[in-house]
Amino acid sequence: MIVDMHSHILPGADHGSDSVESSVAMVKRALEAGVTAIHLSSHFYHHSDTVEDFLQRRQKAYDKLMAALDEDIKSKITFVLGAEVTLEVDLKDEPRLRELCIGETDNILIEMPNMKWTDWTFNALYDMSARHNVRPLIAHVDRYDEKQCKKLYEYGYNCQLNASAFRGLMSRHKAMKLLMEGNAHVIGSDVHGKEAKEYDNYEKALKCISPFKDELMEYAAELLGL
Numbered sequence: 685m686i687v688d689m690h691s692h693i694l695p696g697a698d699h700g701s702d703s704v705e706s707s708v709a710m711v712k713r714a715l716e717a718g719v720t721a722i723h724l725s726s727h728f729y730h731h732s733d734t735v736e737d738f739l740q741r742r743q744k745a746y747d748k749l750m751a752a753l754d755e756d757i758k759s760k761i762t763f764v765l766g767a768e769v770t771l772e773v774d775l776k777d778e779p780r781l782r783e784l785c786i787g788e789t790d791n792i793l794i795e796m797p798n799m800k801w802t803d804w805t806f807n808a809l810y811d812m813s814a815r816h817n818v819r820p821l822i823a824h825v826d827r828y829d830e831k832q833c834k835k836l837y838e839y840g841y842n843c844q845l846n847a848s849a850f851r852g853l854m855s856r857h858k859a860m861k862l863l864m865e866g867n868a869h870v871i872g873s874d875v876h877g878k879e880a881k882e883y884d885n886y887e888k889a890l891k892c893i894s895p896f897k898d899e900l901m902e903y904a905a906e907l908l909g910l
């Protein structure tokens with residue numbers, strides 16, 4: 685199984701895809717890149733959305749996509765519903781948080797806030813996990829300052845890398861180091877838009893990780909609950 689752990693493919697569920705046609709093009713490109721399982725991780729923002737509205741929107745988008753895909757494609761790719769949930773100070777107070785987990789698992793893809801992380805950030809992450817009994821999977825750790833991420837690694841959170849990290853020499857070196865030291869665990873395309881260029885990077889990433897690909901993908905499938 686080849687897992688894309690982070691994607692914005694669902695039509696109209698967030699800014700990732702503006703139409704069913706775009707979404708179908710993205711799925712076809714994923715298949716070409718060798719992907720066989722995709723976490724459909726539309727954005728969820730606690731401050732401006734409700735879980736109920738999100739789940740309804742996501743289901744509608746999913747049904748549209750499934751209706752538009754050929755049976756042949758559907759037989760080759762497993763889709764798992766989830767979300768990319770941005771960490772906010774009061775996210776722990778969301779009573780239906782567990783419904784945003786990946787598939788039927790306790791794993792939840794968390795996007796760290798786009799500002800300097802302080803004690804509140806780590807406390808918010810810990811409180812949310814403890815209160816709802818969920819396991820955070822931290823999205824695209826390659827994007828952030830290494831010093832800031834150190835605490836995440838120390839706490840042993842599961843961490844995801846974006847495939848774009850494997851494009852440049854320096855970032856590739858950093859990404860490989862994170863995987864080999866056990867601080868990052870899975871890879872995602874974070875695909876947005878019908879051209880789905882992120883899958884070019886995903887193909888590169890697969891080549892880079894080839895010596896330990898099976899091991900990584902086995903763990904990725906486990907996080908999806910497959």
Ligand SMILES: [Fe+2]
Nearest residue numbers: 690692768874
């Ligand atoms: Fe994303």
